[in-house]
Amino acid sequence: xxxxxxxxxxxxxxxxxxxxxxxxxxxxxxxxxxxxxxxxxxxxxxxxxxxxxxxxxxxxxxxxxxxxxxxxxxxxxxxxxxxxxxxxxxxxxxxxxxxxxxxxxxxxxxxxxxxxxxxxxxxxxxxxxxxxxxxxxxxxxxxxxxxxxxxxxxxxxxxxxxxxxxxxxxxxxxxxxxxxxxxxxxxxxxxxxxxxxxxxxxxxxxxxxxxxxxxxxxxxxxxxxxxxxxxxxxxxxxxxxxxx
Amino acid sequence: xxxxxxxxxxxxxxxxxxxxxxxxxxxxxxxxxxxxxxxxxxxxxxxxxxxxxxxxxxxxxxxxxxxxxxxxxxxxxxxxxxxxxxxxxxxxxxxxxxxxxxxxxxxxxxxxxxxxxxxxxxxxxxxxxxxxxxxxxxxxxxxxxxxxxxxxxxxxxxxxxxxxxxxxxxxxxxxxxxxxxxxxxxxxxxxxxxxxxxxxxxxxxxxxxxxxxxxxxxxxxxxxxxxxxxxxxxxxxxxxxxxxxx
Ligand SMILES: [Zn+2]
Ligand SMILES: [Zn+2]
Numbered sequence: 205x206x207x208x209x210x211x212x213x214x215x216x217x218x219x220x221x222x223x224x225x226x227x228x229x230x231x232x233x234x235x236x237x238x239x240x241x242x243x244x245x246x247x248x249x250x251x252x253x254x255x256x257x258x259x260x261x262x263x264x265x266x267x268x269x270x271x272x273x274x275x276x277x278x279x280x281x282x283x284x285x286x287x288x289x290x291x292x293x294x295x296x297x298x299x300x301x302x303x304x305x306x307x308x309x310x311x312x313x314x315x316x317x318x319x320x321x322x323x324x325x326x327x328x329x330x331x332x333x334x335x336x337x338x339x340x341x342x343x344x345x346x347x348x349x350x351x352x353x354x355x356x357x358x359x360x361x362x363x364x365x366x367x368x369x370x371x372x373x374x375x376x377x378x379x380x381x382x383x384x385x386x387x388x389x390x391x392x393x394x395x396x397x398x399x400x401x402x403x404x405x406x407x408x409x410x411x412x413x414x415x416x417x418x419x420x421x422x423x424x425x426x427x428x429x430x431x432x433x434x435x436x437x438x439x440x441x442x443x444x445x446x447x448x
Numbered sequence: 449x450x451x452x453x454x455x456x457x458x459x460x461x462x463x464x465x466x467x468x469x470x471x472x473x474x475x476x477x478x479x480x481x482x483x484x485x486x487x488x489x490x491x492x493x494x495x496x497x498x499x500x501x502x503x504x505x506x507x508x509x510x511x512x513x514x515x516x517x518x519x520x521x522x523x524x525x526x527x528x529x530x531x532x533x534x535x536x537x538x539x540x541x542x543x544x545x546x547x548x549x550x551x552x553x554x555x556x557x558x559x560x561x562x563x564x565x566x567x568x569x570x571x572x573x574x575x576x577x578x579x580x581x582x583x584x585x586x587x588x589x590x591x592x593x594x595x596x597x598x599x600x601x602x603x604x605x606x607x608x609x610x611x612x613x614x615x616x617x618x619x620x621x622x623x624x625x626x627x628x629x630x631x632x633x634x635x636x637x638x639x640x641x642x643x644x645x646x647x648x649x650x651x652x653x654x655x656x657x658x659x660x661x662x663x664x665x666x667x668x669x670x671x672x673x674x675x676x677x678x679x680x681x682x683x684x685x686x687x688x689x690x691x692x693x694x
Binding site: 369 | 450451452453454456458459460463464465466467483484485486539544546547550551581582585588592595596597599600601602603604605606607608609610611612621622626627630634637641645646649650
């Protein structure tokens, strides 16, 4: 039976002041939500409709039907997202400006950066591969970290930059395509392959690249999608409506 | 077994997860999520057709990816092509077992297992095979998690082709199989994304209902009472997350 769900508090929420909105954030207990009443969540695996109660820090809600995790209240998730994504972006600049491998064989030495890899591919007549490698190792990680930073910095103060919704949609879509960790494994495998042919040394870029991978996974593991979207929804509300 | 949101006229957004009312009439096809403006659907549209089509395309590309050379090594002894499998065999014979195992797992085992898993999931969602849905959930989760790691061979070719520019002594150029293998990985990833795991549970609920109707003597006791409306999730405390950042 399709019922439009309206909690009395939902109607009242539109008439509260900004101060009252801020009050909804109880330290240690969940994050602010658009309405005070109970919300609903549907499991992404089995589509079971469930109440979504507010959680204490560290607690998680699991689907009552299939047992998958629905959401979790992670401590300091926005602070983690801001710090790890900004650190990741700085490391990304370092990773691009220094070579990650250098190789000496005979009198010749080669130094390799990420961008050079792409250019070589393009020059050797495989533009498709060049585009794919650029997308997976340069563009997607940049969108992931940059997008997260763009959303989470103003969210810490309860605000949102213009276009935050679009950025949030895109950054979620790019997540599976950011393959820097796979690229790192690829570097290690080619090191093992080349080991007996030439003298290969690691450079600053490789450590920076590993740092980017660590920061990306830490930033993505720290944030809960539901919390991010709930906070964005409140921040997106026009100020006039909030204060009306 | 609790009722799904779709039967109660609710759709959850693919992007942000917000649950909103979606009526079943065709005009609702254009309904969008009030929070993030993503089009709302009860189930992913044409999920099984898309998954099958992308799987077939990936299977077709898998043939040239294995038969054609993935890289061409030109040295003093002349040109030498290596395919994915011949590369693995060479490294095994040379004694670099870690390289051989990584390449074999990423380029042969994972893509094949992924295609097999998706075929199994599609067949289960269409009702051709019966498997416990919780196990299928796990299969889907692992498939999505592991798929991207097969790209490692393409990256190895990329790094090698750039590194090995030992003057005129030796060059490595990527072969046609590198492009088709990248295609296989991308297509299987899209295929896994277009699959909707909720279809498996729809099928499971349907078969429970059918078996109950067919045998009224069994009654509700065999499958537990039918739960209508909203249920509450299980709340668990995770001690790991209590570790606070300073
Ligand atoms: Zn579930
Ligand atoms: Zn949405």
